[in-house]
Amino acid sequence: MNPADLSVLIRDTAATVMAAHDLDASVLPESVTVERPRNPEHGDYATNLALQVAKKAGANPRELATWLADALSADAAIDSAEVAGPGFLNIRLAAAAQGAIVAQVREAGAAFGSNEEYAGKKINLEFVSANPTGPIHLGGTRWAAVGDSLGRVLEASGAAVTREYYFNDHGRQIDRFSNSLVAAAKGEPTPEDGYGGDYIQEIAAKVMEQVPDALEGTEDEIREKFRASGVEMMFAHIKDSLHEFGVDFDVYFHENSLFESGAVEKAVAHLKDNGKLYFEDGAWWLKSTDYGDDKDRVVIKSDGDAAYIAGDIAYVADKFDRGHDLAIYMLGADHHGYIARLRAAAAAMGYDPNQVEVLIGQMVNLLRDGVAVKMSKRAGTVITLDDLVEAIGVDGARYSLVRSSVDSSLDIDLGLWTSQSSDNPVYYVQYGHARICSILRKASEIGVSAEGADLALLTHDKEGDLIRTLGEFPEVVKAAANFREPHRIARYAEELASVFHRFYDQCQVLPKAGEEAEPIHSARLALADAARQVLANALTMVGVSTPEKM
Incomplete structure (x- = not known):
């Protein structure tokens, strides 16, 4: 019995x-909170339900807790239920009910932890979205890892x-990029507001190779040749880097298409017609x-050109017109102003701003x-995704970026x-997985099987700790999805690996040499x-590999 199932049992029993006792059960919460006590001697789980609802229902909290303890103790899944303090309830599961979690995990396999919290919901998750004017920097790399992991958690x-x-x-940044390529091709200094770095020289050389007459024609014609070819080459590099990082997208939406x-x-005409402009x-x-924005925003400038927000307005409308129920934008540290701006854009176009x-x-x-x-020589001013992967590998890069709150x-x-020690979180978790794979291989060699095992035998304290930790995973996944925090999955994986190692250190999994299997x-x-x-x-949800040998 996992915490979610226990929560349902407690609520039903309380009702x-x-x-x-002629008490109003309507005061019961939709979901009963069940927690692991800090002191294992207090039981497997605890709840403060009686304290939470007794007074609302016209009862004494400790008296209600006593009634609830007596009723729960009669259930075959509960070994004991004891009242503590003014109305807390400490619960111990029966060995068979606790062992059932193990069977549940093995039966569900890769689906264990999945839930239907967002069933039927279509979510547009936009992340990275770096300008195609240079390689992806560390901020974009963080969003690549976190965004892809959040997508996995939501799925x-x-x-x-x-x-x-x-x-x-x-827009202007593409013009600066094009001007930088032209200057590089001509052997001229980088424009004052342009982009530097070896990659500019490399792309300019490739454009000249593919378009031999790239420097012929008017200035506008030359700039357009370098813009068209250069942006395509830069974006191809970005896609390749992301793919190698384990991140692929369903849609590459071109701003220019708007x-x-x-x-x-x-969109502008619609806003004029409904009086929002x-x-x-x-x-x-x-x-x-x-x-709710802090100021009104210019959409069409006095020179007749569209301001940046004009594209944002059309884009948010496009997302909802495609049938999405929720649009999640993952933006950099300098984009706080976009929160109110994008919600205002959605509301003005007639959509629910809470869906943004x-x-x-x-x-x-x-x-x-x-x-x-120090900065990357190739990128000129920043350290890139490629630099990070080269330094610590894809698994290390992804895990290091996902395991902390953004x-x-x-x-x-x-x-x-890069260290191969327990201090390295990704190594520690992957080693735990590989260690168990080694145990399973050894078991196969000596003829020990887990099939048909009597899971009610798992009564050791460390076995209980491990079982209860396994049972928490579905709730961790739900919380990670609801709070948009995939780092919860990584931190859980580290805790699970730690609990497993403690179990393995104290509980003999396989018979010693010369002993019969029991x-x-x-x-x-x-x-x-x-x-x-x-x-x-857990590792799959954060996009990290699961090695069987290390």
Whole structure:
């Protein structure tokens, strides 16, 4: 019995008990909170339900807790239920009910931890969306790891997720990129507002190779040749880097298509028609303060050109017009202003602003022995995704970026993440998985099987700790999805690996040399196999491999 099942049992039992004592059961919460006590001697699980509802129902909390304890103790799944303090309830599961978690994990396999929390929901998840003017920097790399993992967590919770990359191929930054390529091709210095780095020289040379007459024609014609070919080459590099990082997108949405298709013009006309735009100082302004923004925003500038928000308005409308129920934007640390702006855009276009979520990620710093790593020579001004992968590998890079909340800045010590020690979190978790695989191979060699194991034999304290930790995984997945925090999965994996190692150190899983296999060995082997499965499921959710040997 896992915590979710126990929560349901407690609630149903409480409803029956309260009805029997003429108490109002409508005060019961929809879901009963069940927690692991800090002190294992207090039981397997605890709940404060009686304290939470007794007074509302007109009862004494300790008296209600006593009634509830008596009723729960009569259930075959409960070994004991005891009242503590003013009305807390400490519960111990029966061995068979606890062992059932092991069977549940092994039966569900890769699906264990999945749920239907978002069944029927279509979620548009936009992340990375780096300008195609250079390689992906560390901030974008963080979003690549976190965004892909969040997509996996939401899918495990029943959602249909569209991973989307917004391809910024319109505007001033693309002009700066094109001018930098032209200057490099001509052997001229990088423009004052241009992009530097070896990659600019490389792309300029490739453009000249593929388009021999690239430097012929008017300045506008030359710039357009380098823009068209250069952006395509840069974006191909970005796609390749992301693919090698284990991140692929369902949709690559071109910003320029919003202008070419007339979507921006259509959105502006719609806002004019419904009175959401007003004309002042020669420009058209969105009444974004009506929707919580700190100021109204210019949509069409006085020179007639569309401001950046015009594309945002057309884009958010496009997302919902494609049938998405929720649009999640994952943006960099300098984009806080976009939260109110994007919600205002959605509301002005007639959509529910609560269907727009903006997650803001903080900066990433690389350290070696506590000292900041210098910038990438190839990129010129930044350290890139490729640099990080080269330094610590795909698994190390992804795990290091996912395991911390994006709300805080992140320091990655290259020495730590390349070490083969328990101090390296990804190595520690992967080693736990590989260790169990080794046990399973050995079991097969000596003829010990987990099939048909009597799981009620798993009564050792460390066995109980491991079983209860396994049972928590579905709730961890739900929380990671609901709070948009995939780092919860990584931290859980580390805790599970730690609990498994403690179990293995104190409980003999396989018979010693010369000994006959006993039923307890089969039961412990089943438990170890369940731990391997959940470790694999957790690592897969954060996009990290599950090695069988290390």
